[in-house]
Amino acid sequence: MPADPTLPAPVEASRPSGRFVYADTASSRAGIEAVSRKLEGGTVAILGxxxxxxxxxDLLSKTPVDRIVLIDGDIMQQHNAFRSPGAMGLDDIAANMTKVAYFARTYSRMHRGIVAHPVHLDPANLDLLDGVDFVFCCVDSVEARAFIIPALEAMDVPFIDCGLGLTLVDDQLMGLVRVTTSTPAMRAHIPDKGRIPVTGRDDDDIYRSNIQVAxxxxxxxxxxxxxxxxxxxxYLDTEAEYHAVYSTDGNHIINEDRA
Known part of the structure; x- marks a missing residue:
């Protein structure tokens, strides 16, 4: 069938740029290429x-960081599909892939620098963080955090730790979302104010009942x-907070621990 001249021609993907499989046309369309270049380079690890x-x-893969190192030893299971970006297929669930293998396969379609390690971080494999410039700690285990946080501080690596605390009260959920930052220039607020939970119970029953929603x-x-x-x-940052807590009750964000 001949092409219809009244229809727009098909758009081909632009040539790749840097670490992307195809060019970042979103930044160019918005005229923020110079700003986006501030995110170029370096190696970022995601734990969990x-x-x-x-x-x-999902968000980091859309930045021009050189490498994204994924560390998690868990298998991708059906319940994970309801808290992860995109939509898993039944074949993906049945494949029993590790989380890092599944996500590396998915996001390597866009970003060339994704490296997958299907293990949990422990004292024997800290070398997986060699060359890492920044870490996102997204684990939901107190025991794991108790090892990871001091290890990252000893390695002098900046990191951000994210956590949720939700409880069921009278058939409604209430709770907090926490984001805590630590850099070589500012770390004392974490132990001094107990910003990141590293003590307490961490058994299987608590883990299985841990409430999280997408x-x-x-x-x-x-x-x-x-x-x-x-x-x-x-982003412009006039407050430089290193600890932020969002409350579902009242829709408030509290910023503290300013650099």
């Missing part, structure tokens, strides 16, 4: 590819990425 970590990857996972990841972009100079 659950609801918050997977959305963090919208708040997405909010935690979004606030974390915004903070990261503020640190990189992409």
């Amino acid at each position: 590819l659950g609801g918050t970590g997977s959305v963090t990857l 919208d708040l996972n997405t909010l935690a990841a979004t606030l974390g990425i915004i903070q990261y972009k503020q640190l990189r100079g992409f």
Whole structure:
């Protein structure tokens, strides 16, 4: 059938640029290419590819960072589909892929620098963070955080830790979304004020009953990425807060611990 001259011609993908498989035409269309270049380079690791970590990857993969290192030893299961970006197919669920393998396959369609490690971070494999410039800690285990946070501080790596705290009260959910930042220039607020939970119960029953929902996972990841972009100079930041807490009851965000 001959082409219809009244219809627009098909659009071909622009040639790749930097770490992207295809060019970032969104920045060029908006006229913010110079601002977007502030996000170029470096290696960022995401620890934990659950609801918050997977959305963090979704947003980070749209930036020109050189490498994105994924670290998580869990299998991608059906319940994960309801807290992750996009839509898993039945074949994906049946494949029993690790989370990092699934997400690396998905986001490598867009970003060339994704590296997957299907393990949990522990003292024996800290070398997986060699060359990493920044870390997003998206684990939901107190025991894991108790090891990870001091390890990152000892390595002098800046990081952002994201967490949720939700409870069921009278058939309604209430709770908090927390985003805490630590850089070599400012770390004391975390131990001094107990900003990141590193003590307490962490057994299987609590883990299985841990309430998380997709919208708040997405909010935690979004606030974390915004903070990261503020640190990189992409967003104007006049307050330089290193600890932010959003409350579902009242829709408030409290910013504290200013640099």
